[in-house]
Amino acid sequence: MRIIFMGTPGFAVPVLEALARAGHEIVASYSQPPRPGGRRGRQLVASPVQQAAEALGIPVLTPVSLRSSEEQERFAAFGADVAVVAAYGLILPPPILAAPHLGCLNVHGSLLPRWRGAAPIQRAILAGDAVTGVGIMQMEAGLDTGPVRLEGSTPIGNKTTGELIEELAAMGAELMVRVLADPERYPPRPQPVEGVTYASKIDKAETRFDFTRSAVELERQVRAFHPAPGAWLEYQGERIKVLSAEVEDGAGPAGEVLDDRLAIACGDGAIRPVTVQRAGRGVSSAEDLLRGFPIPAGTRL
Incomplete structure (x- = not known):
């Protein structure tokens, strides 16, 4: 497939690399702009996804917003079959969501509808959840409200956020490759109405x-x-x-x-x-x- 990849932190890198190994044509990678970092924060540091994409020879775009018509037209011009999103960090306006033939698929680090939002892994640990997981969600305008195509779970036990990030990123990469290999085998299923919780940003x-x-x-x-x-x-x-x-x-x-x-x-x-x-x-x-x-x-x- 022709894929636009959209992600920023290390969590997203295994997904990007798995798509490349699977032989998909990744026509562009979107990531948040470089941030101050390095010694004493005096250098601009590219995100982990930008660094990984550049190493794979994938063109990288780092817009500060996708709301302008110019950015939306540039996105649509790639003619992608699907956009794969993993912890990108920017809101996707309706024209972006609708541009690819198969829409936008998100790798979300929880068992939806529990822990919709920005910090699902941390909130699951804080709440004492016994189990968490990752799902491949068909994105829509609401906050993580879209139907889920495929998901996997894992016990939390005594794991840290860092450990769960690694585990769920690898699991999410595998699930995304499976879905894209045969989308019709994994049709989107609406999320349950019961059990909705929100994972607000960490203060x-x-x-x-x-x-x-x-x-x-x-x-x-x-x-x-x-x-x-x-x-x-x-x-x-x-x-x-x-x-x-x-x-x-x-x-x-x-x-x-x-x-x-x-x-x-x-x-x-x-x-x-x-x-x-x-x-x-x-x-x-x-x-x-x-x-x-x-x-x-x-x-x-």
């Missing part, structure tokens, strides 16, 4: 530990925000990221350090950071942190 305020919440909730927070933006606590005015943690038995005033191993009382139970990172420093174990930066029992965080 930075959500990343700080609130010790009045349960230890189970805080451990989910650690996994949901790993590798980025990272859950954190503050001590002596310094932010300490918590990269992994364990739930333990323990009780005390919320936020009180209970022992010399950094077990911290929560609204229910206690949480013990296992892997941490001080601002501007490397990753270390909590044990190593405490050797050079003591946080004694009885401290209120």
